[in-house]
């Protein structure tokens with residue numbers, strides 16, 4: 029089947045494409061990106077006048093859909109007063125209010141909020157916090173993190189070191205990064221025994237255990253049960269280790285609860301948030317620490333302070349967007365919408381299971397995954413999705429949907445039908 033790419037290319041796209049280095053792209057062969065002029069709800073509007081239903085919510089950020097008027101108005105009002113002010117020594121109302129609200133919302137005594145601008149940097153900060161927590165308590169030599177196969181925590185140097193070194197996207201850098209302890213997720217009794225054994229042998233080297241709760245995202249959209257998180261919490265507690273949950277993808281409702289950890293009834297020592305934190309409007313992330321972690325940084329000595337401070341941390345516009353996003357979680361039925369999306373994904377994607385070339389179909393919250401038997405040809409699928417009016421960007425052999433929570437039944441059906449039809453072509 030021949031599918032033509034979009035024909036309309038504004039001048040700015042043609043000129044800019046000579047200079048703009050795209051993410052995760054082989055620049056010799058990467059298709060020209062699609063010119064998006066505006067977006068509304070679950071739809072992207074292109075330069076040629078057509079629209080696409082967004083199946084992946086701009087990398088899982090759009091909890092309330094694009095261009096929600098409450099977020100737009102809040103950011104505009106803030107822009108009229110104070111677009112930015114440094115957080116070193118100066119305070120701004122949106123950042124203070126957001127820290128207070130996040131501390132109330134986050135499970136247990138996760139009460140101390142450090143702001144950054146990207147998910148990766150919030151993970152870097154979590155790693156720094158964990159390492160210095162031990163140093164401040166007088167314990168040296170805890171230099172490594174335990175992380176998990178199929179894990180993904182970002183693209184910066186320390187983040188890459190805790191991603192899956194073999195099947196992940198950062199394989200080139202193996203040997204160039206801090207050496208970590210990357211192990212399989214303990215999913216059964218044998219896995220648990222092996223994990224405990226590793227912790228007992230190497231506990232003195234370990235600064236923290238970091239995991240994406242319930243769904244490992246960019247490392248392959250792999251799911252696990254809340255019991256795995258409960259085990260990790262117990263294993264860490266029994267040995268006085270720190271548990272860090274990377275809720276950058278799962279936080280703010282994606283799995284049907286505000287935070288995935290709620291489904292396991294556990295409280296991590298440190299939690300990272302980003303993506304939907306600002307409702308998908310402005311770059312913002314947070315690293316939230318429990319009281320005992322924060323208290324390890326308190327003393328009369330300057331050197332126990334956390335030496336970190338991104339220039340734009342606590343940016344008032346981004347924090348105003350995040351406060352507006354939290355308003356919407358309070359006022360609008362987001363979690364019920366996620367539950368409805370989950371039900372529809374289960375029904376609509378089920379037929380894919382029977383298709384040749386499909387090895388698994390799985391759904392958790394507002395994430396639906398069709399796993400294909402062959403990897404590395406995801407770009408083949410792209411024009412077929414575009415022809416069906418949907419924006420879906422598979423990685424490797426994983427075709428997935430993670431739409432904005434406000435998507436309606438018909439638009440979601442357009443996405444699931446496209447996945448089913450295109451997967452059938454593939455097989």
Ligand code: PLP
Nearest residue numbers: 146147148180181182245276277
């Ligand atoms: N951690 C997780 C679980 C993620 O899904 C991502 C992004 O996909 C990151 C960290 C990195 O976030 P960012 O791309 O904002 O640096």
